[in-house]
Amino acid sequence: MRTTGEIIRGEGLTSERIVTVDACVVGTGAGGAPVAAELAEAGLRVAMLEEGAWHDADTFTARPRDMAARLYRDGGQSATIGDPPIVLPTGRGVGGTTLINSGTCFRTPAHVLERWRTRDGLAELTEDELAPVFDDVEETIGVAEVPAELAGENAAIVRRGVEALGFSGGYLRRNARGCVGSGVCAFGCPAGAKQHTGVTFVPRAWDAGAVLFTGARVRDLVRRGDRITEVVAATTGGGTLRVRADVVVIACGAVGSPLLLRRNGLGTASGQLGRNLSIHPASAARARMDHEVRMWEGVPQSYYVDEWAADGIMLEGIAAPPDQAAISTPRTGTELRDLMLDVGRTATFGVMVTDEGRGAIHRLLGQPVLRYDLHRDDAARFQRGFVRLAEIFFAAGAREVMVPVDGVPVLRDGDVEPLRAARVRPRDLKLMAFHPLGTARAGADPARSVVDGDLRVHGLANLHVADGSVVPSSPGVNPQLTIMALATRAARRIAARG
Template identity: 60%
Template sequence: MSRGTSLVADVCVIGAGAGGAVVAAELAEGGARVVLLEQGARHDPADFTAHPPEMLARLYRDGGQTVTLGSPPILLPLGRGLGGTTLVNSGTCFRTPPRVLDRWVREFGLDGLDAAALAPAFARVEQALSIAEVTPELAGRNAEVARRGAAALGWSHGYLRRNAEGCVGSGVCAFGCPTGAKRDTGSTYVPRLEAAGGRVVTHADVRRIVVEDGRVRRVEARIGATRPRTLTVDADRVVVACGTIHTPLLLARSGIGGGSGQLGRNLSLHPATAGFALMDEVVDMVRGVPQSFYVDEFADEGIVFEGVAGPPAYAAAALPLSGRRHAEAMARYRNLAQFGLMVSDSSRGRVHVVAGRPLIRYDLGAADLAKVRSGLAKLEQLFLAAGAREVYLPLPSGRRPHDARPRDLKLMAFHPLGTARAHRDPALGVVDGDLRVHGVEGLHVADGAVVPSALGVNPQLTIMALATRLAFALLDRSVPTAEPTTEEAACRS
């Protein structure tokens, strides 16, 4: 492209993650002229080395070091590039629990988003990504430790469904799939977009969405990794899919969506942590699917356990020990097991804009602190029931789950949602039930920012289904009915 290039499209989509790539591909295949702008790069799985420090720098925004401010600080890794966070997540695919969708209709006035209405969109995504349940063999011994403990305790559990056809259990999902088996949107929907004639522009930093007379008119961006130049995309429809943290930044910078006072607010995270156990048996937790198994016995209480694991470099950084004890435990790395805890939070945070960058404020409330405490105690119980010799919880020495304080916790989060939430009332939300920005014709949002509440499950499939529904609505068509699939996994609702 030459300096000052201008493109014309029916639809300009900003962001190529779980929402943007899906809506772009479906629109292009439906006959629309689509330009997809992505701030990050196009990544080749052949270059994925599975070396955590290198892959964090290459595949994550800010090297995976995005952190919330608050009590306690929470690490919030965000993917960047074609595929967004779908490139580096664990591939877990839950449908939205029906009780959550019922709440959306009841509390947020989002008619048409009940389980029956979304079923065709869920099925279409599941078929496109070849979503299937992990087999016990592929799940590996780390999952077997958790399964054995859950079975001994009589807790509800199961193997997760994932979008990773041909997975060989490399154990490094969070650092880019080296075999290319994980069906992220960059390797599935983006090629469909291009095959249908859509245009993809990477290293595109969108600066502003221009609205005139109440209608979106064009998008202005800087493009190029080494020699930035300007790009204007004229389009009567724009879909923003920059992610929960960065979508409110772009809208605010464009003077859009701030009238209700809701933009950037209502942030939920699904705070998470994990514990380790030293087993008598060889586990080799890096062999197998890291997130392949779940325990949903306490889902009604907002507590879900899911598998997590990683290579020695990852384990060394995550193991909650120090000095001699850390060295001794790492010397027995092959005998270590790990499992994760995630809570469905009622706490809410906010994304502020400071010097053009996001500043994320989130404080863990008393109700969610109680969930984390309870979850850690139950996680220890799970490991002991599985035969653990020692259990290492992510707490300071001498602290037990029942008296853990917010500042004692080592939390991460992977599911930011809600900063441009959907609500029928323009005074209470940024977009309506059709994901259209209130008060602006032709402007929509299709990412986790629109999700109005915590889900209690991994949100990838929810975001992709909402994006599918949006695409077909823009095409003025119904979502086609996909071929029947095997029963979808869903936590207890």
């Protein structure tokens, strides 16, 4: 498999260019790249369109302040509007958000598939149906459990606390080959170990003859009857790219796809387009230890605790280099200075909640606006999650634990009662989110969903959506593997129909 193939860069397209192919795939992230690979390998002529750029691993500096501006949309500062505002960073480039995520891979839990079958009518999404698809995806992206020696001391602290308390936990599975524990997964892997879609599925598509256009922002989908006949993109060079195709697959993410569809008056019949936004909100607590931790050494997200998964609470590792830690620490002034002076002995770990709340996406003055209010039950889940995490930290020997909850003091001497007794409202929490889903959700009923079980837009013959927007609800775990599997399955069905 080659590492680079035919790339036509948008800055070089200064006039109009017309391309005719069998399939046009818009987006190269967790959904688009697998579709492009599968269709190209089935013998279709495929054009991949990507708004962002191609990034070589040897250009990754491992410095968050440099890489955030290059690899993230809006420099990683995109956020929801609501109670509370929540930062929602996504990737921009070949590979999409898989370029900058932590690489964590979970298969869709069985109880989630059951809910999609009974509530959404997706009867064919069974474990048996998806198992061989997951097998193929995991082989392509090199999914394996994090070795203990690469997990780092940050993870080891939580593991010791979990084992002391008898909770359920383990090392995460992730897509990496040759990982050296650089600790900057979220800012482009400088070792080239992370197997994001730009270095796995995109090269598969290249090997089968696909062409990649970068710097191409799709604006218009030309419709004739029940078919899309042309995809029109503006290039960074000021030109226009027109791709004429028999099959069109939109994979611009849970934010971009509904906005593109709505701009073109497509997928709107049910009234669900742009609604049902789930984000899998997350936050992190910090613990001061008596020994050196150096949380930035090793895999940042390498260990998990699923003891309370049935309650919608997952604990997962999270760590960052010192400069990023300073930005993300919810303290100021001398308190922040003192924390950073002691950052080498600080451990961090995350809490993620399967959200009850739902948001919506629309466009205002040409910009996407995400309205999302955290549900009060989700605030209570965060409180319970932080209580359990604090207990784990203290069981592992922490001197003090800091939680990002307004009004809760630093916890000391193993005492979690100030946190347990607090009245925690959504606005009291400092949150981030990384998994926007559901804004063009799949379902059997055209009155309640945007795409069907094969990810085809209801009422259209050749337009599909394959990204996080089609996932009917939060799977409660990191969703990249779910998105890749659903996209792969849909592509195989498209190819089988000829």
